[in-house]
Amino acid sequence: MREARLLQRQGRIPEAIAAYQGLLARWPDLPDGWYSLAVLQRSARQFAAALESYQQALSRGVRKPEEVHLNRAVIYSDHLREDDAAERELLAALAINPAYVPALLNLGNLHEDLGRRDQALAAYERILSLDARCAEALARCANLQSFSGPEDPLIGRLQRALAEPGMSAADRASLGFALGRALDDCAAYAAAFDAYTQANRASRESAAPGTARYDRALEERWIDRLIAAFPAAHRAATPSAALPGERRPRPIFVCGMFRSGSTLVEQLLAGHARISAGGELDLLPRMAQQALAPFPESMATAAPSRLRALGARYLDELQAPDPAAEFITDKRPDNFLYIGLIKTLFPDAKIVHTVREPLDNCLSIYFLHLDQRMSYALDLMDVGHHYRQYQRLMAHWKQHYGADILDVSYDALVREPRPVAEALLAFLGLEWDERCLTVPAAGRAVKTASVWQVRQPLYTHSSGRARHYARQLEALRDDLAR
Helix, strand or coil, rough: CCHHHHHHCCHHHHHHHHEEEHHHHHCCCCCCHHHHHHHHHHHHCHHHHHHHHHHHHHHHHCHHHHHHHHHHHHHHHHCCCCCHHHHHHHHHHHHHHHCCCHHHHHHHHHHCCCHHHHHHHHHHHHHHHHCCCCHHHHHHHCCCCCCCCCCCCHHHHHHHHEEEEEHHHHHHHHHHHHHHHHHHCCCCCCHHHHHHHHHHHHHHHHHCCCCCCCCHHHHHHHHHHHHHCCCCCCHHHHHCCCCCCCCCCCCEEEEEEECCHHHHHHHHHHHCCCHHHHHCCCCHHHHHHHHHHCCCHHHHHHHHHHHHHHHHHHHHHHHCCCCCCCCCEECCCHHHHHHHHHHHHHHCCCEECCCCCCCHHHHHHHHHCCCCCHHHHHHHHHHHHHHHHHHHHHHHHHHHHHHHHHEEEEEHHHHHHHHHHHHHEEEEEEEEHHHHHHHCCCCCCCCCCCCCCCCCCCCCCCCCCCHHHCCCCHHHHHHCCC
């Protein structure tokens, strides 16, 4: 056990897994050993094995079984897209411990993903009945409400919670973003911008050391490296990774800046009878960071056989949750960084590039509670710098792969959806399907920060949103015009 734990602490995951498996083969009645093995298997993306190990831990009387059910729920929801199974696990956790707040938070989030607003609210209100100071539950409640004026009692409740002594930076960030949204909703724009500014400061303060600093020079060098690694001749020199034989899904890559309409476009596509929504997948970034390290320089020496194997692995992971799908979307906005890799692995791939009016796009990013590792989002001028680097890289990709990249304008889509949708399906070589213009039904999971916006009928009030913040955006407007 000591050896296994040492290997685990050293990050030697395959060896630690083997050590736990050897231990449990001899002494199988060790629930903590099964639990630790499951954690490692989950980190190694061995999800079926992790579920089995967690079940072994439960069967052998692990302490805090509600935590094990929660972990199983996360695997089902986040990795296997089996939301019914995730819900069963969360309900099992709450049957053991009805006051288990992490399970209630995850249950509320799952209800949101599935479009069940009332059930989500009930979960968050249950938490607040157990702990009135739970900032995350209060923030999520607020994010599910509409506001007509600054005097709304829930706005006052958010403000009072923010003023409470001892509130952590992470909690101040959650409450601050919720307050900003509420004030924006009722047209108190100056106060909303101030709330979002304070929320971003709190988010930076809550970040792990070294994760919330945006280095502009480093970002520029990263874009330079990507451009240098994928010159015009690279695609022609690399054999296709497309595999003949048995039925394989065809990936549709949807990318662009965050908050540029990628979720809306994916849900439009998911209405088509031949397309399944894959959601925000980490397949390409993980491949670049692990299998192709050091990326992108490794592309210069990557053997064609290696690239074909990586393309096959990508398709295996893409289709695992829905083996019968004909087309599957990979909708990860920042995959715009990997278009060169996409076109190397899949020369025939189509790239759907979502675009939005730049000031609206940058403002929406600044107003969103993103992971602090996206450190550019915490400062408005850093958002602008990141946006300009994105534009520079996209100009390079379009120079070489322009025929296979379609710009889809969020503003045009919400203004007049049908012609945009028709052009998109024609670009993909697909016939028209009227269901593409329907709002996602409750029960179809939408896993994104814009889960509720995308469930509304198409609306235009987010287009031109920056006009409400003209004074606050003067410096950014000048910077983007350079």
